[in-house]
Amino acid sequence: MLTIKLITENTDAVIRGLEKKHFKGAKESIDKVLELNDKRRIAQNQLDKNLAEVNATSKSIGQLMKEGKKEEAEAAKKHVSEIKEVSKALQAEMDQAAEELQNLLYTIPNVPYDEVPEGTSAEDNVVEKMGGMETELPKNALPHWELAKKYDLIAIWVLRSREQVSRSIKDWALVCNVR
Numbered sequence: 001m002l003t004i005k006l007i008t009e010n011t012d013a014v015i016r017g018l019e020k021k022h023f024k025g026a027k028e029s030i031d032k033v034l035e036l037n038d039k040r041r042i043a044q045n046q047l048d049k050n051l052a053e054v055n056a057t058s059k060s061i062g063q064l065m066k067e068g069k070k071e072e073a074e075a076a077k078k079h080v081s082e083i084k085e086v087s088k089a090l091q092a093e094m095d096q097a098a099e100e101l102q103n104l105l106y107t108i109p110n111v112p113y114d115e116v117p118e119g120t121s122a123e124d125n126v127v128e129k130m131g132g133m134e135t136e137l138p139k140n141a142l143p144h145w146e147l148a149k150k151y152d153l154i155a156i157w158v159l160r161s162r163e164q165v166s167r168s169i170k171d172w173a174l175v176c177n178v179r
Contacts, residue, residue, distance in 0.1 A: 001105055004037055017111030020118050029108055036101040043094035050087045054080050 018026035064073040
């Protein structure tokens with residue numbers, strides 16, 4: 001999955017890579033990612049400012065109560081509760097933007113390396129290096145599931161009761177000479 005950091009630092013390269021991969025709406029998707037990220041960051045910054053203001057006001061409330069200024073302390077408490085209500089709405093907005101951003105990022109594929117040739121199918125790929133020996137199977141070679149049936153390599157038991165399970169395990173142990 002592409003990261004926000006990669007998208008923000010290399011926006012044009014990401015768009016070129018997605019277009020190379022024939023991803024439809026690459027520019028629009030990346031623009032939407034940047035827009036949602038900005039929306040999330042703005043909400044986060046405002047939440048941080050609100051939290052700092054709540055903390056500062058809460059400290060002053062204690063000081064005002066010590067000095068006996070109850071009316072000012074009550075006004076400050078009311079102000080703190082208003083800020084907290086605004087913060088709840090901001091938190092919901094930030095969470096919504098973060099969720100939309102994450103869901104959008106899930107739909108965007110990774111960017112290919114610059115060395116990868118442009119193409120639409122496997123035939124367009126270039127073989128850079130091959131290792132090991134290439135295995136040549138005979139024309140009448142059987143797939144693994146057919147070999148398992150032919151040589152009775154897989155035992156599938158349908159068991160209906162505990163007694164059958166116990167009996168089957170004992171029978172299997174005898175066949176395998178397990179004691």
